[in-house]
Amino acid sequence: MWLIPLHNQSWVSEFILIGFSRDPTTNSILFLVFLLIYLSSVLGNGIIVMLVCLDTQLHTPMYFFLCTLSLLDMGYVTTTMPQMLVHLLAHSQTISFAGCWLQMYMFGTLGMTESILFIVMAYDRYVAICYPLRYTVILNWSQCIQLVSRTSACGFFFSLLHTSFTMSLPYCGPNRVDHYFCEGPSVRSLACMDTHLIEMVDLVLSVFVVLTPISLIVASYIHIAKAILKIKSTQGRCKAFSTCASHLTVVTLFYAPAICIYMLPNSSYSPEQDKQISLFYNVFTALLNPVVYSLRNRDLKRAFLKVMGHVMVDQ
Numbered sequence: 001m002w003l004i005p006l007h008n009q010s011w012v013s014e015f016i017l018i019g020f021s022r023d024p025t026t027n028s029i030l031f032l033v034f035l036l037i038y039l040s041s042v043l044g045n046g047i048i049v050m051l052v053c054l055d056t057q058l059h060t061p062m063y064f065f066l067c068t069l070s071l072l073d074m075g076y077v078t079t080t081m082p083q084m085l086v087h088l089l090a091h092s093q094t095i096s097f098a099g100c101w102l103q104m105y106m107f108g109t110l111g112m113t114e115s116i117l118f119i120v121m122a123y124d125r126y127v128a129i130c131y132p133l134r135y136t137v138i139l140n141w142s143q144c145i146q147l148v149s150r151t152s153a154c155g156f157f158f159s160l161l162h163t164s165f166t167m168s169l170p171y172c173g174p175n176r177v178d179h180y181f182c183e184g185p186s187v188r189s190l191a192c193m194d195t196h197l198i199e200m201v202d203l204v205l206s207v208f209v210v211l212t213p214i215s216l217i218v219a220s221y222i223h224i225a226k227a228i229l230k231i232k233s234t235q236g237r238c239k240a241f242s243t244c245a246s247h248l249t250v251v252t253l254f255y256a257p258a259i260c261i262y263m264l265p266n267s268s269y270s271p272e273q274d275k276q277i278s279l280f281y282n283v284f285t286a287l288l289n290p291v292v293y294s295l296r297n298r299d300l301k302r303a304f305l306k307v308m309g310h311v312m313v314d315q
Contacts, residue, residue: 011170011171011172012097012171012172012173012175012190013096013097014094014095014096014097014100014175015094015095015097015100015175015176015177015182015187015190016093016094016095016175016176016177017083017084017087017093017094017095017177017179017180017181017182018093018176018177018178018179019084019087019088019093019179019180020088020180020275027088027089028088028089030088031085031088031089034081034084034085034088034283035085037081037283037284037287038077038081038082038085038283040287041073041074041077041283041286041287041290042074042077042078044287044289044290044291044294045070045071045073045074045286045289045290046070046074047290047304048066048067048070048290048293048294048300049067049070049071049074050307051300051303051304051307052064052066052067052303053067054303054307055303055306055307057299057302057303058299058300058303060136061124061135061136061139061144062121062124062125062128062243063299064141064144064148065117065120065121065124065144065148066121066293068117068148069114069117069121069250069289070289070290072110072113072114072117073114073285073286073289073290074286075106075110076107076110076111076114076282076286077282077283077286079103079106079107079110079181080103080107080180080181080282080283081283083095083103083181084180084181087180095182097167097171099182100167100177100182100187101163101167101182103181103182104162104163104166104167104182104183104184104187105159105160105163106159107181107182107183107282108155108158108159108162108163108184109155109156109159109160110155111155111159111258112154112155112158112159112162112209113151113152113154113155113156114155114254115155115209115210115213115254115255115258116151116154116155116209116213117148117151118213118217118247118250118251118254118255119151119213119216119217119220120147120148120151121247122216122217122220122221122247122251123147123220124139125220125221125224125243125244125247126220126221126223126224127139128243129224129227129228129240129243129244130223130224130227154209158205158208158209161201161205162184162201162202162205163184165198165201165202166184166187166188166198166202167187169188169191169192169193169195169198170191170192170193171187171190171191171192172192173192174190175190176190177190178272178275179274179275179278180275180278180279181278183261183274183278184202185261185274186274210255210258210259213255214255217251221244221248224244227240228240228241246292246293246295246297249292250285250288250289250292250293253280253281253284253285253288253289253292254281254285256281257277257278257280257281258281260273260277261274261277261278261281
C-alpha cells in the first residue's frame, strides 16, 4: 500500500519515479548510454582527484578547489544515476518517502555547495590575477580549508530548509513523480494544497544560492578583466584569461539550467522540459567539467603523464 491513514487523511508512503520511457527496448538503450556516461563522469573526476593528491606541484589553492569540485561532481551524479539505472531495467520504480527525502536532501546539499564553491573559485582567480605576489599568503591552506568548510555548511543548511519545506507538504495522492529522481519542483507539484508559499521560500533560497553567487562571480570577473587589460603584452593577457576560461565555462554550464528550473514559478513548470534540463546540469556537467578543465591545462596533462610514467616503470 502506498497510502497511510493519518488523522482521517491518506498520506503517501512511497513515490513512483516515472523516468523517461515505458518501452523496455528504449530503456535498455538508455541504460547502456547512461551507464557509459556515469562511469565516464566518475572516472574523469576521479582522475583529477588522484592527480591533485599525488602530484605535489598541484598542491595549490586552484587545484585544491578543483579537487573539491570533482568530489562534489562524483557525489552529485552518484546521488541520482545508480537508482535511475536500476529503474531502467527493474519492473518496480518505487522509492520510499524517506528515501525520496534523503535523495532530495543530498542532491540539494551537493548542488548548493557546488554553486557556492564557484564563488570561491572565482575569488581564487581574482587573487591570483590581481594580487599575484600575495596569492599564497592570502589563500594559505588554513584559509582554503575554511572556505571549503563554510561552503559545505551553507550547502547543508540551505538544502535542509529546501527539503524540509518541500517534504513537509501533505501528499495524499497521486504518488507518480514525472521525473527520474526526487527533484524538488517535481515532487512539490503532487502536494494536496496550494504551494505558493513554499514556492516563495524556494525563490528566496534560489536568490541566495543562484543569483547571489552569479552576482559575486560577475563582480570578481569585472575586477579580473580590468587587471588583465592593464597587462602590456598580448601573450600575458592571453595566458591570464586562459586560466579563467575553464571556470567561466563550467559556471555557465551549471547556472544556466539551474535558473530555468529553480527560478521559474510552478505555472511554467513542464515535466518533460524539467527532466531534460535536470539531466544536463546533473549528469552532463559532471561529465564535461573534467574535460573542460583538463583540455587546455598543461599542469594536469603533465601530472597525468608523470603518474602514467611511474605506473609503467613499476610494471
